[in-house]
Amino acid sequence: MRLSIAVAILLTGRLASADTSAHLGLNLRADSGAHPARVIAGVDADPVDVSITLDPMVLTDGQFDADLLTTTRLSDGGWGLVAGLRTTSIGILGGRQSQEKLVLGIGAPLPVGPPLRVRWTFEAATVLVKHGADLPTDWISFETGRAFIDLINFGMFITFELTSAHR
């Protein structure tokens, strides 16, 4: 995750000379792939957007869901390919177990303009590895269907943000 953040910062810096805008708001979802309300911030350096999502709802149950996602624009209408990582850190007796997920999906804007920025995303989140809290590290395996069928989950989220972009 730290490496990914470093890569994202470098990528964002490289693209800073392009037509960039910042955005900040809420990441909301109805499924259980992560907490229902989180805080998202990012930089849109068309055609690549980089965002990070953090989780104040950790205070409610000790689970922390953080996303680092890139969205690469695929069409003039704003459809984009979403790729990135999600770390879910779960508090258990004696420590925290982390579940590292690969997130792939597609996203599209909803028809509102600046200063609002609203996007919908459909995702497949795959747990690649579970580790921490003195429990054995457990990588995804494809030996049998039972070994991975629970590790791939689909979900959707909507982001409501303020953006510095101009109409």
Add this chain to the structure above:
Amino acid sequence: MRIASLAAVAVAALLAACDQPHPLVICHNANCGEPTDPERDDTLPAFRESLALEEDGRPVIDGIELDSFWRGSDDVCLYAHDVSNFAENTPATAPAIELAQHFAKAGPITFGDTPFFVLLELKASVSANTHDHHTPAQLALHARCAWDIYKIVSDAAIANHREVTIEFQSFAPELLRAVLDNAPAQTPTPFILGAVQGVPSPFDDQSRPLSDYTGLPITDVQFHPLWMLDAQHEAALTSGAEVSFFWFSTTSEIFAAIRRYEPFAVDTSEARLMRRWIQR
């Protein structure tokens, strides 16, 4: 005053959100060794490791799942999960005999002060083909095999003053009917019947509609929480049954489902993770 009331409601809501469910932890396929390896499902070494797991000086688990598989080609009752176990040829009664020895040892046999839960699943097919079901004669033979396991466990529970509950569970309601039809005159250890609602077709073709269990006194409907629909959950509760969960790999979605639906038991191979999550 109004602000104080709103604050009290907010605090109550926050506390409610923090409520931690405390389901029984059942060891799925008697395979709770670490890290999880499905290839070791329903094998005696994994069974022994699972019984020996401890947390804070007490057993991690509150119960264990024992599968029986009726192999139709030579009519034998095996301790096996599926065809991958066929080379083993372990009799279905073998883990029950070891469980009886476990009951005789000193010390607690569950994490809490609950009866030890023995989940006896009767596998619904008789060969590698999941559409290859029992003949009427095989239904009776498999049911008697399950009662043989029951007797070993029950005798040991009584002899060692252990509280035990036994559940006969199957994807096949006709097997549960055969269990009732072949029940012995005396059943001193409490037993219940359970239905399973697993991964749906086309991923897995074993689950049958709950209506197929009509007429059976089902008191546990075991769902895979990632595939359970709210309507199915409501239907199970409306029928008077309780709900339990089984799954293969624990994810944050599983934890969310346990918090939302509060099953009375969870059947997992990641027993230590589940115990530490419950006890946090």
